[in-house]
Amino acid sequence: MSRAPRSQSARRALGTDDSETPILHVDMDAFFVEVELLQRPHLRGLPVAVGGAERGVVTSASYEARAFGVTSAMPVGQAKRLCPHLIMIPVSHGAYSTVSRRVMDILGSFTPVLEQVSVDEAFLDVSGDRHRTPTQIASEIRTAIRTGEGVPASVGIAATKHVAKIASAHAKPDGMLLVPKEETATFLADLPIGAIWGVGDATRKRLEQRGISSVRDVRQLRREDLERMLGKHGGSLWDLAHGIDPRPVVTTRVEKSIGKEETYFEVLRDPAVVRARMLDQAHECARRLRDRSLVAWRVSIKVRDASFTTISRSHTLGQPTNVAQEIYRVASSLMVMPPGGVRLIGVRVENLERGESSQATLEDDGRAEQAERALDTIRKRFGSGVAGPATLLPSKPEDGL
Template sequence: MKLNERSIVHLDLDAFFVSVECLKNSAFKGKPLIVGGGERGVVAACSYEARAFGVHAAMPMRTALYLCPHATVIKGDHEDYSRYSRLVTEVIADAVPMFEKASIDEFYTDLTGMDKFYNTPKFSKELKARIYKETGLPVTYALASNKLISKIATNEVKPDGQTIIPLGAEKSYLAPLAIEKMPMIGNKTATLLREMGVNTIRTLSEIPASLLGARFGKNGLELSRRANGIDETPVVPYSEQKSISTQETFNNDTIDIAFLNRELVRMTEKIGFELRQQNKVTGCVTVKLRYANFDTVTKQVSIPYTSSDHVLLRTAKELFDKLYDRRMLVRLVGIRFSDLVPGNYQISLFDDTKEMIQLYQAIDSIKRQFGAGAVIRARAL
């Protein structure tokens, strides 16, 4: 079967954080609601009623309340959002043989070939209904021949919508849409394209690929393909077992707690940076300890999805304190992050101030330029 004959469904939970809060408190339904930090924080999520006033994610809270002063503001509960994300994942995993968890609230399912046994559009509709029935969360979906079209179409029919883009209609579907609707076209690229007189995807599709390549490099060639509705990106099967880990075997067995804590901080920061570099968050932390007699013990804990060092460090320290109970010499310490999900720091927006987010971004920028060890916490020295 050719790639362009695939059947790909993109499912996106509507205003996920807000929907969870409305489940917990029905009084929030139909009202402007903002999930975010305090006065110095930023907006993590907002209801469609708040969006009507111009409020959007990552906006400073002061600006959001200026635009929508009558909005209800709540801090949010990261643990609840992670739990509901896992519930939806379980429903999809039980119904679909292959799916990709693209973020905490976004999924792709590959239903290619299912029409031989079952009506694919009907199955998609039933899956949407099942997710709502078993979790209470509304979801929007689009069925198309590739991930690109299904994602764009989903965004076009939100909230609580559904649509099908038939095979062969990809290019005509995209044609009238504004260039900003195309994934990978950010503000900078959109400005450059509009300066070239390109306002719609139709116009973009008519520009020779060689010209776009000369102007935007490899991204220009990909833009040309996407504007013509072509996307061969596969659905990557979701696996809870994917992980990032590191461990250290010491030259000399040790009982120096201060040294062990420093090593734990250093290793956690190291793979925390790797996590953010891969644009992922973790939902499970494991600490491993090997004593001098080669006895090896581990402890793990499920946590709200995060990539924040201060959360990961606290969790790792708590696990280590529970593990190290023999007062014997230690030969090895290791740490692993698993249950990895694509996502970015905005998942923790409601938990931190704008300054904290900017601090992480600045630190990671330095590490990208000069190496992961360029900036470390003092206690890791």
């Protein structure tokens, strides 16, 4: 979702309390960078980015680096050409999720109606708080996160999730913005079409080719006009442009899929290393299926090569499974190693339902699932690193991992 400059109406809205704006979107600012700066305070105020080495990509950039045009997912070489004095910090695996869990605990102390949508953002419904206004709660949240974790957070406050998310983007960095319900239409009108939730580059370009570049332009169209252009997505876009978004803050989700994907800051060129990562991802998917008493009918993979081209493939099973051995067998059969190497690999299981795994093949007598369940028990008792498939225990360190 692209960010537009704050409008005059947005600035006027800030600081006006409204009981009809109970949705908060809390978004951590340059989260990975801020976590790293906790250990490197001498770098604060300098152009800093988290990511790989020369052949890697930028994961997160400080606002000082963004002023030079550095953005996430940008190759490090390009980032350094834009910002010659850019300071690169390697990724600290695990550090971000640790801080994220503590931040979510802080948010949960303000309301039980909390929906975490990523490692660094969440929605809150504060309509049940009769003692504080939404802006008071937002201010207290920002103070609590800053005091407790030492990192900044921006908060958008609105009547709907969609507008609250846009408001938090306008509040960055380290700010707060309220859009009262009665100002929603005015606030949205002047935004570029790319600011609407779900409008990516392809949809934006398609609309701009038809002269539709702003939310105001969308409002000149009939709903059926957009649906003819974009299918059902056109109807959703029309609703959001008019401030219509009935989605509640959801504390629990019915999972439609389970997956794990990893981005590598150094391109993986060894097929054996790539397949080992896929095996590990298959085991993670299977474990989570068993934990939830679910089985999957479909296995998919996602591969991004060195040129940032992404390919997805999937296969529907004859019988549902929650066994890593079967998930990996199918995922591996879908995999074609890109000539330039792999920058991202992911395994996902879909079309989930309640149940136990069926016998996948005539040769499978159920022992694979029994072995994996035994592994689940050992890991829960002694930790995830204490046991695993023998093929995931390398005899020497693997480059790039």
